[in-house]
Amino acid sequence: MSKFGKHDFTGKTVVLTGAGGVLVSTFSEAFAQLGANVALLDLNREAAQSVADKINQNNPNQAKAYECNVLEKESLKAVNEQIKADFGPCDILINGAGGNNPKATTDNEFHSEDLDKEVKSFFNLEETGIEFVFNLNFLGTLLPTQVFAKEMIGRPGANIINISSMNALTPLTKIPAYSGAKAAISNLTQWLAVHFSKVGIRCNAIAPGFLVSKQNIDLLFEADHETLSPRGEKIINNTPMGRFGKAEELVGGILFLADETAASFVNGVIIAIDGGFSAYSGV
Ligand code: NAD
Numbered sequence: 001m002s003k004f005g006k007h008d009f010t011g012k013t014v015v016l017t018g019a020g021g022v023l024v025s026t027f028s029e030a031f032a033q034l035g036a037n038v039a040l041l042d043l044n045r046e047a048a049q050s051v052a053d054k055i056n057q058n059n060p061n062q063a064k065a066y067e068c069n070v071l072e073k074e075s076l077k078a079v080n081e082q083i084k085a086d087f088g089p090c091d092i093l094i095n096g097a098g099g100n101n102p103k104a105t106t107d108n109e110f111h112s113e114d115l116d117k118e119v120k121s122f123f124n125l126e127e128t129g130i131e132f133v134f135n136l137n138f139l140g141t142l143l144p145t146q147v148f149a150k151e152m153i154g155r156p157g158a159n160i161i162n163i164s165s166m167n168a169l170t171p172l173t174k175i176p177a178y179s180g181a182k183a184a185i186s187n188l189t190q191w192l193a194v195h196f197s198k199v200g201i202r203c204n205a206i207a208p209g210f211l212v213s214k215q216n217i218d219l220l221f222e223a224d225h226e227t228l229s230p231r232g233e234k235i236i237n238n239t240p241m242g243r244f245g246k247a248e249e250l251v252g253g254i255l256f257l258a259d260e261t262a263a264s265f266v267n268g269v270i271i272a273i274d275g276g277f278s279a280y281s282g283v
Helices: 022-033 045-058 073-086 127-152 176-195 230-237 248-258
Strands: 013-017 037-042 063-067 092-095 159-163 202-208 270-273
Touching: 013 022, 013 127, 022 037, 022 045, 022 092, 022 248, 037 045, 037 073, 045 063, 063 073, 073 127, 092 127, 092 248, 127 159, 127 176, 159 176, 159 248, 176 202, 176 270, 202 248, 248 270
Parallel strands: 013 037, 013 092, 037 063, 092 159, 159 202, 202 270
Antiparallel strands: none
């Protein structure tokens, strides 16, 4: 039995966006080990290709990398045609591309009247940064769903999984655009679950707690990447399990939601996988 349990995705085509990244590459490996053909979409072709190469070493011909921008419908449509030719239509869509950007992040947690001029406050955030983050997360989930879900209709077990965040429940300081965009992802997840409920496509999400990755390492650690930053320390103090999570620890939730037998009546939920962060008031 695979270390990921008894799920069986043999013959399924799983399309994963952001597949060159930390989390989705881990999900991709798990799906391939459980029999799926995995279509790895990423803006960064090299990153997706190296994930595909690694998967194909153990599961020959089960992974293929596709360069694709989740913000360009034509790019998504062209890739959909290639995937259909390579593996057949999409059965399971994992909308994993997303993230924050420094341009949409304030330097300060709280506003005060005596801020240094150099501080990037809420009032200095530029529309372009806000727009970039909002679009990447929200439109970057909506557009792939428009392109892939059409042909998922009528396919047994078809489902979509989005990636929300702790920010969707209570916004974190400094990152208003990312927080708002992830709240919108949770909302869209419920909307899609209802919208597609009569045509057999389930839609759910996971809301990961705090994991260390490229996009947040500079927020969680000092420059040495070993000493916790004051923010990293606060997070650990508010995570009852007292540690950051690992990408592998999200896999069980993803596979459960994707499994048409285990989760056949699960629709419109956002599963927090967070070491207890969202359950803890801090007291
Ligand atoms: P990552 O930065 O490691 O990977 C993101 C991938 O998306 C990258 O490979 C990047 O090239 C790709 N990408 C960026 N823009 C794209 C575009 N326009 N089109 C196609 N691909 C694009 O991030 P990650 O940590 O693996 O995060 C994956 C998802 O999980 C994101 O939605 C993120 O917001 C969410 N998330 C992450 C954490 C965490 O702690 N890592 C926590 C909560 C939620």
